[in-house]
Structure formats: structure tokens, C-alpha cells
Amino acid sequence: MSEASEAVVLIGRKPTMNYVLATTMPLSEGKTVVLKARGRAISKAVDVAQVVTRRFVQDAEIQSVSIGTEEGRVGQDGRPRSVSTIEIRIAPKKSSAKKK
Numbered sequence: 275m276s277e278a279s280e281a282v283v284l285i286g287r288k289p290t291m292n293y294v295l296a297t298t299m300p301l302s303e304g305k306t307v308v309l310k311a312r313g314r315a316i317s318k319a320v321d322v323a324q325v326v327t328r329r330f331v332q333d334a335e336i337q338s339v340s341i342g343t344e345e346g347r348v349g350q351d352g353r354p355r356s357v358s359t360i361e362i363r364i365a366p367k368k369s370s371a372k373k374k
Contacts, residue, residue, distance in 0.1 A: 279304070285311035285319040293322045294330060297364065301331045306365040312344070316360045323362045337363040 281300035285293055297307050311319035327334050339362050346357040 280306045280308060282308045282310060283322075285309055285315045285322065287315070290318055290321050290325065293318070294325050297322060297326045298330045301326070301334050301364065301366060304366055306337070306363060309362040309364065310359070312359050313357050316358060319360055319362055323364060326364060331366075333367050334364050335367050337365045339363075 283293055283296050293309070297309065300307050309319045309323055323336055327336060339360065341361075342359045344357045344359055346355040349355045
């Protein structure tokens with residue numbers, strides 16, 4: 275898929291509905307959206323994906339979920355810390371994309 279038809283939303287500390295709005299805008303234009311989060315923001319990314327697909331854009335679906343671990347900053351004890359990551363790809367359903 276070309277990068278022009280894909281939007282990335284980085285999940286952080288803002289309220290959940292801010293990210294829901296940022297996700298629904300590209301989806302309404304027929305673009306695929308990738309939600310990316312690290313650490314404690316992972317649960318908020320899952321919440322955003324569920325709210326978007328169940329309430330706001332019912333003709334969108336979660337295509338894939340990727341999880342991983344990154345080596346983070348060095349802790350106080352001098353060892354690197356591991357930080358969990360998630361990427362959730364949401365795309366318009368095939369049938370709705372053909373109607374446009």
C-alpha cells in the first residue's frame with residue numbers, strides 16, 4: 275500500500291477522544307490508519323481502535339495488530355530498559371471502498 279493512502283497516529287497522553295477524531299478523519303477519506311503506542315499508552319491505543327470501529331466508523335475493520343519490544347533508556351541501575359510497543363492497522367472494509 276502506498277504511503278499516501280496511509281496515516282499514522284501516535285498515541286500518547288492526550289484524551290482518548292482526541293485520537294479517535296484523528297483516526298476517523300483519514301478513515302472517512304478512504305485511507306488506512308496505523309495507531310502506534312508504547313508502554314502505558316498501549317491500553318489507550320486499544321481503546322481508540324475499539325471506539326473507532328464500533329461507534330464512529332462501522333465500515334472500518336482492524337486489519338492487523340503487531341506487538342514488539344524496544345530497548346529503551348538506561349535505567350538508574352545502568353541496564354537498558356525494555357519498552358513494549360503496539361501497532362494497530364485500521365482500514366475501510368473492502369465493500370465500502372468499492373462503493374465510492
